[in-house]
Amino acid sequence: MALPLMPRDKILSGLDEIREAADLLPGLPMIRLLEYFDKNWMLDIDLWNVYGFDSRTNNICEGYHNRMNSRIYRNHPNIWHFIDFMKAEEKRVQNIVLQ
Template identity: 45%
Template sequence: MSRHIGCYFHYTQSIHRKIQTLGLSTVYKDDEEARFICQQLMALALLPLNKVEPAFQALADNHPESLDELFEYFETFWMKTTSIDLWNVFDLKTRTNNNAEGYHNRFSHRIDKRHPSMWHFIRVLQEEEEVHLNQHVQHVRMGKKKVQDGGGLDVRPASVLMNNSCGGGGGGGGGGGYSSRNLIIPLTILKSC
């Protein structure tokens, strides 16, 4: 079962934006106690799920009056409207989606067309897969990753498999033992990177 969660970075940015919208930037900058309480609000996402509500209540009971509107917003939006398990990142190895956003941004730039042809898209996918496979090999060589058992399947890059099994030139002219199962494994590896 998968769990849908938000991004810790975007969660904290949202709270920062609300601080600005409410005209609390000066309070945040100049009042050390208020800033510390705002940071504690942001840190609620790092607590175990069952500790979030009691911790919020403790903060709500002891915050400076200057933060009343911020606490009303936080309680209404983050505690009541948005399910806590959507923004709680306790025990998660990856707490932001910055890596996914970076990947999609880079991939979009590599496509470099608003409506690419299928062949252009496949070529960019193959190039991207080669890059990730080379990075994986480098990490294995450097001892950062262990080689995983491929279950006896051919996990060479999809472009190599297609070229070798489709007549050599990648032109798709018959022959060879091209197997969709052998092609899907490298694409799965690419998807998981």
Template identity: 25%
Template structure:
């Protein structure tokens, strides 16, 4: 007999994908807490370093490497100190790190400043110069979603590596990529049977063996 599980999570750890965050809110409601994976934050920073060019400097210059690591370390600060920490990095950044710092600040911390288009002027005011208006666009990923201060103090998970482990295990079960829908159904049924058996063993007091 299969157990019916009603999913109503209070916390969901996801990769840095805005569409996934919006989907979680749509499915589970606005009460769910979205936490972005710290590992994927560091990977995103590393990919940006490679894209911008200073990857060789990162690998050979210890001072530059430590500075880049401090960007990711902003996640460990209390949320109300992240802006101050970001400003400190701006004040001390080497010239080669300017594009990286600007990217990190715009994407995760301060957002961007954009010119606001002036409204259409009336006929009699066309000779009057319209004032320049600038508005701040919030960062794509908000600080409280990727901040790890409380999570670290509580000793809780900062990554979704356990899910990545299941993905790898299921990939091994499937055996190859681009499988047919029928093969996928067979593999999903096998995985459901395995999980159901694990639930039954747990109910009977049988704990899985440690590796």
């Protein structure tokens, strides 16, 4: 669904078009998906609508997680290893801010 890319004032009409198309499909999977979407996501459209945003992806977050995972060196670090990593990360960010 491309609803997150639509202007906020067009989302409801776009969702109605998707519902009409879903009614023509056999079985219930699409209808169940739309029920789930209504129940969980239509309550706060601003949470997921990215119309007009310059960056529409979470690539920055994914890049940070990749960096974090590569620096921790373990799949399941113990709490002490994780705390040491977080301290080092805090120092790194402080240095960036000071520059």
